[in-house]
Amino acid sequence: MSAHKTGLRIEGATENNLRDVDVMLSEGISAVVGASGSGKSSLVFDTLYREARHRFLATLQGAQGAVRAARVRAVHGLRPAVAVGQNVLNRNPRSTVATAVGVHPFLRVIYARFAVLRCPRCGEATETTSAEEQLALLRTAAATTPVEVVAPLVRGALGTHDRLLAGLAERFGASCVTVDEAPWSGAPLDPGLPHTVEVRVGTLAPADDARAARALLDAVAALGSVQVRFRTATGLRVLSRAPLCTSCGAALPSVRPQDFRADGPETAGYELAGLTLPAFLRLDVSRARAALAGTALPPQADNASRHVLRRLDALDALGLGYLTLDRSSPTLSRGEAQRLRIAVLLANDVEDLLHILDEPTIGLDPDQVRRLLGELGRLAGPVVLVEHDRTAVAGAERVVEIGPEAGSGGGRVVFEGTPEELWRADTVSGRWFSGRERLVPPAGAAADGSGARLTVRQAEAHNLTGFDCAFPIGALTVVTGPSGAGKSTLVREVLVASLEAGEPRGCAALEGPAIRALTVDQSPIGVNPRSNPATYTGLADRIRAVLAAATGVPAGTFSFNRSEGACPTCAGMGSVEVKLRFLPSEWVPCEACGGRRFGADVLAVRAELADGATYSVDGIYDLSVREALPLFSHDGRARRIIQALLDVGLGYLRLGQPSPTLSGGEAQRVKLAKQLAATKPAQLVYLDEPSTGLHPADVPRLAALLRGLTDRGSTVVVVEHNQDIAAMADWTVRIGPGSGPDGGRLLH
Template sequence: MDTTPSNRPGITVTGARENNLRDVDLTLPRERLTVFTGVSGSGKSSLVYDTIAAESQRQLNEAHDSFTRSRMAHLGVPDADRLENLTVTVAVDQRRFGGNARSTLATATDLAPLMRLLFSRIGRPRAGYSPAFSFNDPSGMCPECEGLGRVRRVDADALLDDALSLDEGAIRLRTFAPGTWRWKRYVHSGLFDRTLPVGRFTPDERRLLLHAEGVKAPRADPEFPVSGVFEGVVPRITRSLLDAPLKPGDREELERVVRRGPCPACDGARLNPAALACRIGPHNIADLYALPVSGLRPLIGDIDDPEVAPVTGALLERLRGLEEVGLGYLSLDRHSATLSGGEAQRVRLVRHLGGALTGLTYVLDEPSAGLHPADVHRLTGLLRRLRDKGNTVLVVEHDPNVIAVADHVVDLGPGAGAEGGRVVYQGSVAGLRRAATPTGRYLRRPRAVRARTRVPDGAVWVRDARLNNLRGIDVRVPTGVLTAVTGVAGSGKSSLAHGELPRARPDAVVLTQNSLHSGPRSTPVTYLGVQDALRSRFARANGVGPGWFSANSTGACPTCRGRGVVVTDLAFLDDVETECEGCHGQRFNDRALSYTLDGRTIAQVLELTAAGARELFDGALRDAAERMERVGLGYLRLGQSLDTLSGGERQRLRLARKLEEPARLYVLDEPTTGLHGGDVAGLVALFDRMVDAGGSVVVVEHRMDVVAAADHVIDLGPGAGHEGGRVVFEGTPARLAEVGSGATADALRAHLAG
């Protein structure tokens, strides 16, 4: 395509001041691919998402009639003097899919309706219309698990203490403890010797105690309900406790006697017998859902039936799209909640590929996250296809391979937080390589493998590893060194590093990109456990209680209850958050904000970045800020909601907390996700210090900067899914570059060649 500037007027931003932006002025070319670069926290997302995309969405909402607007969230005006020539914007970010147990890759990509239609038309024997193949519809779902594919069952063996009698509390749940009303149902039923240890019950008595349903109790004591019937412990728990709201302690206790597993009726397929009996060739619909996308596509392509040609054509287009964005290893029955942020973003992107709309602005946030370098070219081809259809594509990105295909580059910085927020370069990629900016210096920096690798002080053997797609492999993981586990997405890296390795080494500290199991009010200071120290300092300085400096207590803003935002539930659409008008996002009430420490309110202190706070405090607060800086999170604000962190940031924050109590073996999952190339060296230096202090570090990683700096490489593959799960290479990165074969070896050689 001709990449000369479009004659159409560009998107103009004047005086943008959202978050840390410093009166940014710029014009972006329309119908071109523009990549935004800069260190983490430099203002890229503030410009692209919080200014351009936000204003486009606000103006689009304003175009609706007043009745519709009254039922939509009110979106604030971004802090900018003027924005001109905006188009309708499609923001595709890294938000993970929700935790709905019924949501799969098939439903998230709209492939499920097409698959159901296919089987309803040509599947034999016929099972009915399309809904008959849906695990979300009563006509298709398995009646045992109601379409979930998994069931929760009470473990009867774990439920009873055989050494105790019913009088002594043989049922190991507090809600059945002696004296409770549930306990009385059993000791007063007259069906058992209440003083006899339950381990001495006959098989029939034990079966009655555990599993009876609707049994009459003819010899019951007067305290047994007159009109009541006897019900065993297991059905009573299943009926009244499994899904009931319980106190946290009672819930934890109950979960200890509950086991989860595939539904015995459908073996996890979610569908009823009629749906599973219907086949196309040798396969039923659950068989096809279980295949990786790369394996399913040729089977769909082999269906030669004019009746369903439009259906198979649409299926093939979507399946090719998933392969193009490097997701060919996923199966359609994969729970959507288990997808990483990068995978979720690429799934959403596929949904836009077949659209006929043009003239849109697509906004993407690090779409290369989680992609092996060998697959990035597929992603860049997709981005260029979106552009060539007449769309404007804006991408926030750190990957040099994505930056290289840009028509236009905007580099923000020079630093993070208060030291960023300026446009330090805009123009061509060639010009960026020559620019005196952190990004420019990174792109032209010499690249080499570690000159001298460390000698391992031992090893952890993982033997006959078969988790997921691993093929019974034996792997020697050296200790006392930095080891990189590599391979294309879906090759088995996480199965080895996060599944099998901790089994062989139970004391390993495994740090993933999953959520931090924290609430929407959680922040870095709460997660690192220094909030009490901060509140105590404010309390002593002002002679009041520490609760005034907690957004969860006395000091909370009454309007938003300390959240800083008001959440609007839009039913079937995503919730929308808007800044609280009562506290303007500060989270605290007026009295709390009247107190200061060294001239700053609690809200102003929480707005400081870790790097900025380090110079103001000592003790635990300074130590926490320093640990955040060491893991590359110095740009995060102390009071930033953990909900806003990327997967890589969440993982590095976990690492910052673990650094307080060093472990012997750390296992990390792509810790460089979201990190600027110039900051990767700092993270590698931290790993080196951890190893030199006597630890071992194992990282699952795609960034060749980290692979080149490792002492040892374990490369899995050669492909993804059923084509992976084997050890392709073990040795030093220098040896991998010299004699290695496959995607990782090729990527490392390309990286070293610059």
């Protein structure tokens, strides 16, 4: 273990564009920064994480070689790694916040074993407990206040009960006997009426020990009662050692934890803090935490209860206290889904892992970022962030900057040191993070909001409080506010949904022109590895047409998605699946085509492009966007698409890079590029956090693109935390002041 204290050291990393990188990372939080395509991910994911997985799998029977070693000379201080990337959206419709963070199984145990059960016949609440649990509950209750221990003996039975009453009076004193809910007067009972008899066997005081408590419970049991009541000045608790109703004596259903998986009638009577499990799950994280912490449970419930509280604490600390436990996972934003995963890490007991997090600050405002950093500091083992957020980088112990440029112009360590030193350094990150270099808002015809508008009346979807809100036509509107305040609800589920439906959605009315809306969000452009930026933008069609014109070979041959073009061994996938026992299967490159996806005869065809050189089809897909630009100068449509990809800052992307490997920000920028290359752009473009994954130095280009869209007449609505983007808005909508039920109001 002592070797770890010297930190994490990478020597001679050469993955992708890395130029023999040597770098030292902190035992605490390190931030790896750099412009898009500089090589940050190559260092953190392709080197550090790959090497950790390779070494871990090498120790498992049957999994050796499943992940190749990273191209690196040495990594010192490495340990098992866990990574939370950006593509963590959970599409399982049955997954909820409670199941995703793992509190649901523990809540089922607590409900099945420790919940109060309401009698289905009379509605009386009973807790079924073991003798040991009763002892623990009694002592806990008596720690602060005296507790009367009462044995219920007769319940609604006819008779005088005179022998029982005489015996109780002799043993405990007549004043301890209660008949029909009142102190016994000593008078004989009417044998023709049903009666209820209880006796107070004693009182446990705070000073009394365990033996005194046990003696009281033994006295109750000796009277033949399976039930006991604890009475204090403030309340009554009714416990039973058998599943029998303490009021009417009806047999109570007994359930197992798994019975709570479905919302069935047999579990409907079980309550904790006065709530059934479905009602408990409708609470938000903060309220659920308070409800559970405020419920007195026997120590036997401590383990399950602690697991739940720790996970709820972690969610709260990551700014997710407003999420209800039954919130469906697929409806979470990307940032929320990612922080949910981080909460699981925080709640785990696992010691000494390497934690790799890809932009965990997405969607957080600066206060929330500082809280997140505080929580990450509690993780055991190093934390490595790939990060663009100023506040997060300032909170790291050590910063490494990769650069100086993207692609082949990057791949070097241009800075290593503390954030304070970076703020003074003359590097791209040093200048931008310190604010020495700042966004100059691009020139353009800024709209003043006095012209035509789209006006939402009484926006009320989810937590929105029924306000009116205007969006000027042809202007750049930025919607800001804390995470969870209701920003994307307002734009996506009210404004855009109403425009798409042609009728009000989530609001009373939408006034203004019926314009066509387009969402440019961060959802994947394709989950199929057959999709890539070229196929998505339509560039692939132009590549095939250009190759067909130059060679006379039919265009369809140049598609790996068609049988006439695809490699017959891997059917155009470029890789083949290797199934592993106990582990997700791994994909390894196809040996027949060497991962090139096309059949041998197609690969042999070469065409001359605009630079005079000849290229095979797979050679073209292997080009970066920047390299491809001069080769298609004679095809107007292809050139426009490539230029748009370059404009959105994706010059480093390979044309054939499989879509599932794109980050959320990259997927969003590919969509934006498709829109920019379109001859008729949408009339309203909605972008969700477009600065995600952008180095501050890349933000001016984004700003220029947004302004370019309004210059072409589009109405642009952006949900954004980036202060530079917010500052260039023509019109600002602020939602808040807090998250969830504390948000949803229009502040400005």
